[in-house]
Amino acid sequence: MAQQSRRLLQLGVLLFLAALLIGLAIPALAVPRLGVAAHLNGVIGALFLVALGLLWPQLRLGPAALHVAFWLAPYSFFVATLMPLLGGLWRAGGAMLPIAAGTARGTAFQEGVIATGLVTAAVAVIALCVLLVLGLRGRAGQP
Numbered sequence: 011m012a013q014q015s016r017r018l019l020q021l022g023v024l025l026f027l028a029a030l031l032i033g034l035a036i037p038a039l040a041v042p043r044l045g046v047a048a049h050l051n052g053v054i055g056a057l058f059l060v061a062l063g064l065l066w067p068q069l070r071l072g073p074a075a076l077h078v079a080f081w082l083a084p085y086s087f088f089v090a091t092l093m094p095l096l097g098g099l100w101r102a103g104g105a106m107l108p109i110a111a112g113t114a115r116g117t118a119f120q121e122g123v124i125a126t127g128l129v130t131a132a133v134a135v136i137a138l139c140v141l142l143v144l145g146l147r148g149r150a151g152q153p
Contacts, residue, residue: 014080015066021084022059025091029053032095040114044098047110048091055087062142069145079141086134093127096120 029052036045062083071079094110097103102116106125115121 011067011076014076015063018059018063018066018080018083021088022056022061022063024056025052025059025084025087026056029056029091032091036098039095039098040101041098041103041111043110043112044094044103044107044114047107048093048095048098051087051094052091055091059083059087065142065146069142070148071141071145075141075145079138079145082134082138082141086131086138089127089131090135093124093131096127097124 029049032045032052033049036042036049039045069076069079094103094107097107097111097114097116097120100116100120101114102111102120103124104111104113104115105121106128116124
């Protein structure tokens with residue numbers, strides 16, 4: 011459990027660094043507003059991963075649930091950062107991110123990749139939050 015906690019902290023700092031670098035690249039993207047969306051998703055996801063790494067020892071879940079929660083966390087936040095970045099690079103994403111992408115529309119493949127990534131990231135983060143709520147139930151100090 012301590013190793014998973016430390017790994018979540020490491021992944022959070024890595025995602026924060028990636029988000030900072032994305033922020034520097036915003037002007038170079040075909041759709042800069044999608045770059046801003048990727049940057050913000052990365053910063054918020056990084057903060058959540060760091061907070062989760064600190065919270066991890068408090069969770070009371072079985073080994074299988076902890077394993078699932080551990081992998082849902084980085085998947086959801088890294089993918090949620092990557093999809094708007096891909097949209098910004100491809101000049102795509104208008105189907106799923108119409109406010110940020112505006113009229114930008116990519117090929118069916120590009121839009122499909124972005125949509126699949128965003129939907130699976132959303133499902134993953136919701137499942138993660140359900141597991142976290144279950145893992146934090148009860149009183150502090152109870153086994």
